Amino acid sequence: SLKWTTEFNIAFNKNEVISIDGPEIAYGVNYVIEGEEIGVFKLAEYAGVHPMTGDALFYRNDGSGLTTNNYNEAKPVVVGSPNPDFIGGLTNVFTYHQFDLNILMSFVYGNKIYMSGDRYLSSNAESWDNQSLDQLDRWQQPGDFTDVPQARFDTRNGSQHSTRYLKDGSYLRIRNIALGYNLPQQTTQKLRLNKVRIYISGQNLFTFTKYPGFDPEVNSMSAGASTQAYNVSLGVDFFTAPQMRSLICGIEVNF
Numbered sequence: 001s002l003k004w005t006t007e008f009n010i011a012f013n014k015n016e017v018i019s020i021d022g023p024e025i026a027y028g029v030n031y032v033i034e035g036e037e038i039g040v041f042k043l044a045e046y047a048g049v050h051p052m053t054g055d056a057l058f059y060r061n062d063g064s065g066l067t068t069n070n071y072n073e074a075k076p077v078v079v080g081s082p083n084p085d086f087i088g089g090l091t092n093v094f095t096y097h098q099f100d101l102n103i104l105m106s107f108v109y110g111n112k113i114y115m116s117g118d119r120y121l122s123s124n125a126e127s128w129d130n131q132s133l134d135q136l137d138r139w140q141q142p143g144d145f146t147d148v149p150q151a152r153f154d155t156r157n158g159s160q161h162s163t164r165y166l167k168d169g170s171y172l173r174i175r176n177i178a179l180g181y182n183l184p185q186q187t188t189q190k191l192r193l194n195k196v197r198i199y200i201s202g203q204n205l206f207t208f209t210k211y212p213g214f215d216p217e218v219n220s221m222s223a224g225a226s227t228q229a230y231n232v233s234l235g236v237d238f239f240t241a242p243q244m245r246s247l248i249c250g251i252e253v254n255f
Contacts, residue, residue, distance in 0.1 A: 003095045010088035027229040028236065029114050029161055030082070037081045039234040041112060044074035046147075046164035054139035054150025056124075056158025071160045079163050082219075082235025084170075085110030098184060104176040108216070113169035115213055117239040123159040125151040169235060171209035171216040177202045195254040203246045215242035 017034050025032040030039045047057040047067040057067040058074035068074060087108045094101040120127040122134055138148040149158040158164060180199035188196050209216045218240045 001096075005093040007091040008088070010086055012086045013083065015083065025232075027233045029116070030229075030233045030236070031078070032232055033078065036078055037083050039083065039232045040078050040081045041114060041166060041235075042076045042078050043114075043166065044071060044076050044160065044162040045079060046158070046162040048147045049139050049144075049149050049158075051139075051145050052142045054144070054157070056149040056164075058162060071156075071162075074162075080112035080166060082111055082113070082169075084108045089175075098182045100178075100180045100182070102176070102178040102180075103174065105172060106175050107170075107172045109170045111169040111235060113167050113211060113213070113216065113218060113235045113237050115165045115167055115237050117237060118165045118213075119159050119161070122148075122165075124149050124157045125153045126156050126159045167212060168210050169216045169218075171207055171211060173204065173208075173217070174206040175204060177205060193253060193255060195252070197252040199250055199252065201248045201250075203248075204243050205245060213237050213240075215240065217243065 015037050017032055017036055017038055020032055020034055024034070024042075026042070027039075029041055029043060031042045032038060033040060033042070045059040045061060047059050049055065050057055050069065053069070055069035056071075057069055058071055060066050060068050060073055061075040061077050087106075089104065089106045091105075092101075092103045118132065120129040121132045123129070123131070124135070124138060125131070134148055135151065137146050139146050139150045147164075151157075178199055178201040180197050183196040183198075188194065207216070214237075218237045219234055
């Protein structure tokens with residue numbers, strides 16, 4: 001007969017900085033600000049591209065509701081947190097006669113990730129690094145409507161720190177799938193063994209996310225952050241390699 005067992009867990013972590021006995025503290029793009037969660041992102045807000053000039057635009061955030069192509073006129077504001085609203089996991093175990101199937105999933109929701117590496121990979125020709133595919137959608141002539149500014153060699157045009165590189169880090173990951181087959185008892189007895197299980201297991205097989213980077217489960221240190229800022233400098237992706245996807249086959253033998 002089929003047996004199905006499910007385990008579910010979820011955790012909520014709310015925090016607020018009560019007092020820092022002084023002005024706000026910056027660690028790269030992460031900040032410690034009274035009344036906010038620890039490590040919030042404070043950035044200029046990206047407003048897209050001027051359709052007639054190809055200039056990158058930013059919100060002034062001065063109460064006027066206007067945009068500007070002068071980055072220095074854009075007031076940085078708190079735009080998100082690297083801390084998720086909740087995290088959790090779900091485990092399903094199925095057994096049917098000699099077969100067993102174990103599926104472990106984990107999820108994170110509500111956090112932001114700053115793609116600091118994209119300031120070089122999606123820099124509109126300011127950087128000499130290889131550029132990402134979004135550069136094919138860059139502004140090229142008056143009347144173009146796009147959120148990728150005009151490419152200007154060795155010149156900044158929207159590659160400054162801003163919400164242009166701030167992304168949703170929510171994900172659902174199939175962390176492990178293991179399928180096993182236990183030899184029948186009469187067979188193991190003939191082999192003078194207690195148990196023989198043949199299995200195949202996969203790690204990090206699938207990840208469902210809108211995050212455009214390599215891996216949403218990431219936490220590089222912010223540029224300029226000290227080693228004392230590990231609990232503040234969160235949710236920054238700076239050329240971080242994705243986790244390995246693996247497939248394992250094996251035999252478990254109990255004597």
